[in-house]
Amino acid sequence: MGANYLLNPQTYAGEHHDDETKEMFRSVIKYYEDKGLDNLNEDDADYKVCYDMLKFQAKNQIFARLLTPKEHGDENSYFDLRRITEFNELLAFYGIGNRYPFQVTMLGLAPIWMGTNKKVQKWAAQKLKEGRIFAYGISEKEHGADLYSNEMCISELPDGNYRADGSKYYIGFSNVAITTTFAKIKDTVDEWVMFAADSQHPHYNDVKRIRTSTYGSGYVGEYRLVDYPVPKEDVYAFGKKAWEEALAAINIGKFMVGVSPIGICTHSFYESLRHSYNRILYGKKVTDMVHIRRFYSEAYLRLLGMRLYVYRACDYFRCSSSEDRRYLLYNPIVKMKTGLEGVKVMTNILDAASAKAFEKDTYTETATRDIQGPPRLEGTAHVNMSLVIKCIQSFFSNHKEYPDIPVRVDLCDDNNLFNQTYGSIASIQFNDYSKTYKKYLDMPNVAQLYKQVEILEKLFLECPIEKALKRQMDYMLNLGHMLVVVVYGQLILEGANNNDIHKRTVNQLFGLYVSDMAAYALDQISKYPMNDQQISYLKEIVGTTPVIDIEEWNAVWTEDVEPLNDVFSMPK
Ligand SMILES: Cc1cc2nc3c(=O)[nH]c(=O)nc-3n(C[C@H](O)[C@H](O)[C@H](O)COP(=O)(O)OP(=O)(O)OC[C@H]3O[C@@H](n4cnc5c(N)ncnc54)[C@H](O)[C@@H]3O)c2cc1C
Incomplete structure (x- = not known):
């Protein structure tokens, strides 16, 4: 190992x-x-x-x-x-x-x-x-993701200061925090503002705790401001700047939400593997059953991919600048893809651990609920997908050379995160992804995925999707997921190289992604009318299958997974 x-x-x-x-x-x-x-x-x-x-x-x-x-x-x-x-x-x-x-x-x-x-x-x-501690008051009960309709507002007073009125819903630690509150100036359409509302102030009402199936030891609440004084000099930002900074903060926040499934799945993986490894059925270890090994091996591989992607995306985010805004594609993928992959990891763990995973005194029992949050809260996977879809054309056709992005573990202030450049996501240029893939084509499943990607590129470039269809999230969802696999694979290859991950392991991981890609293509053909050329390309993707190597697959169990059976045990 x-x-x-x-x-x-x-x-x-x-x-x-x-x-x-x-x-x-x-x-x-x-x-x-x-x-x-x-x-x-x-x-x-x-x-x-x-x-x-x-x-x-x-x-x-x-x-x-x-x-x-x-x-x-x-x-x-x-x-x-x-x-x-x-x-x-x-x-x-x-x-x-x-x-x-x-x-x-x-x-x-x-x-x-x-x-x-x-x-x-x-x-x-x-x-x-x-x-x-601080909190972030964006969401309103009736408006969810529709920030334009937010009703929290501030009204100008004769002395030039303001008072705030309105309420926010689903706000973390709204009972004890100082809450950064997103609002607009009364009777305007887009005169946005951000200011701090202190939960301990008499004009701040902690209306109620909202009990949710996740964050049991957190506090999710509703607060209401009534005549809350906001001195003009305390407003963080006004207008477009306030709007942009609210979204820029979410760019950081969504990255961090995408990190959490890794921690959740890792603990659950150690706990469940230890249980199965030490459980004897029919005179043998549960993990001697080949399908149980498969569940744990797939859980391990997908988890490894999540971690490699996130830390590589972190390098890109830290190196971002007005000239390099690739993080605006990579971060939504951190949020949505690791979130969705985390759910798959937990499903594999549950399939292997079965009854034990439902016992209240395990970590895994809470993890099965908590893992559902990241792909859905603070922007669902589909809200993030709408950002990904905007990049399709430019990702494949509008390439630019960038300096290599180093592994960034140096300790410093990442001030660039506070100076994000706003503007069209569709105009962001990407480096040519194929250069990364081509370095690793000696791994048969990387080569298979690359074949699928080349077909996908032809699909997007030779059969451009009509503008009206592009706006239909339903129609675009699978196609977006396919682009996500390309980007995800690219950064994972870089991360695997930087961290000396064994080629056997990377190859088997990419076998899973080849199957995923084929599944998205099949789903697209099965649900939506496409023209003959599009169908032909998608069928080619479906027909490009992983290269099966049983010996190598078994080595993932013996070399990567089995040795982890006793590396961590949480004290009771
Ligand atoms: C436990 C928990 C903690 C939270 N913490 C906070 C917090 O601290 N601060 C805070 O401000 N909020 C917080 N929230 C709110 C959370 O971020 C909400 O998910 C958000 O307000 C969106 O509202 P909604 O989930 O009700 O979905 P809605 O906005 O009502 O959307 C309904 C459906 O439509 C889809 N949809 C909406 N718009 C689009 C779009 N543009 N493109 C594609 N699909 C779309 C959504 O994906 C969803 O499936 C928290 C929520 C929970 C449950």
């Missing part, structure tokens, strides 16, 4: 972290291991909010160090996307209810750091140091 590429907190070494970060991560790991699985599960089942974790983080200045840019914080604080990503994965590993305050604090702070309001920035950094 080579090195285990998956996260294992119990062997955390943090080679690329500085001493202080190592100490911080170790203290968090110790906190959860001391707390134990039973307590974490009980909190989740009883809807007991993770206030003890919030106290722990405040005492140790964890959110302050991880989420304050150096310019506004202490010497050791950085808004470093790589470190934040790793921390997110770690929190999700122990439970996403505990990850939720970190997520909403990051979302609530991002528009502040993006803005130019120095007074608010100084104040926010101080509040974070004092242990306060």
Whole structure:
């Protein structure tokens, strides 16, 4: 067995972290291991909010160090996307209810750091140091994803200041946080604003807790502002800038939501594999049954792919600039694809672990519910797909050379995230994906996927889809998923190379993606009228199947999966 590429907190070494970060991560790991699985599960089942974790983080200045840019914080604080990503994965590993305050604090702070309001920035950094958390108040009960219809508004007072009125729904930690609130100036169409509403202010009403099947130890709530004073000098941004910064914060937030399935699936994978490996049926290990091995092998491979993609996309996001906006395609894919892949991983785990996975005292029982959230919350997979679809034409035909993107584990402020360039997604240029694929065609299943991709490219370039159809999400969904596989595969190949993942493993992983690609093509032909040429190309994709190599497939079990049966066990 080579090195285990998956996260294992119990062997955390943090080679690329500085001493202080190592100490911080170790203290968090110790906190959860001391707390134990039973307590974490009980909190989740009883809807007991993770206030003890919030106290722990405040005492140790964890959110302050991880989420304050150096310019506004202490010497050791950085808004470093790589470190934040790793921390997110770690929190999700122990439970996403505990990850939720970190997520909403990051979302609530991002528009502040993006803005130019120095007074608010100084104040926010101080509040974070004092242990306060932040929240992100975008959603409204009646309007969901339709932000244009938001009703929360501010009205101008004779002295030039404002008062805010309205309510927000499904807001994380709305009961204790300082909530970055998205609103517009009363009686305008698009005079957007963002400002902070403090949950402890008398004009801020925490209306109710909304109990959801996920985030049991988090707090999801509704708040209402009535005559809430908003001094003009405290508004973060007005108009188009407020709108753009709200969306730019979501670009960071959606990336982090996409990280959480990795933590969830990894913990569940270790727990369930250990159970099956040690269970004896008919005088043999459960994992001696070949189909059980297949479930775990597929779960492992897909999980590996998720992690390779996310950390590679993190490199791109950290290197992004006004000249390189490829992250605007890669990030929605982080959110939707790892979310959807996480569901597949958990299905495989459940198929193997069966009854045990339904016991309330396992991590997996909560994980089966929690894994449903990431592809659906903070923008569904289809909302993100609408962004992906905009890139189809340019991805295949409008290439540009970019400098190589290095692996980014250096500790620094990723200030570029606060200066995102807005504008048409369809005009973003991509490097020629085929150059990456061509380096790895010695792996038969990479070669098969590449064959499918070449056909897909012909489909898009030779049979352009009518404008009206392009706007029909229903019609475009499978085609969008096929583009996602191309991009996903490209970054995974880069990540696998950077992390020395064995070719056997990568080849078998790509065998799964070849099947996925064929399934999307078949679904498209089965549901929608297409012309003869399109049908012919899609059938060619369906007919391009993985190269089966049983010996290599078995080696994934013996070399990659089986050795993980006893690497992690959560203290009770
Ligand atoms: C546990 C939990 C925590 C949350 N935390 C927060 C938070 O902290 N802050 C916050 O602001 N919100 C939060 N939300 C709200 C969440 O992000 C909602 O998903 C969001 O408001 C969208 O609303 P909706 O899910 O009701 O879907 P709707 O907007 O009502 O959409 C209904 C359906 O239409 C589809 N649809 C809508 N628009 C499009 C489009 N443009 N393209 C394609 N399909 C579309 C959707 O995908 C969905 O399937 C949270 C929700 C939950 C359940």
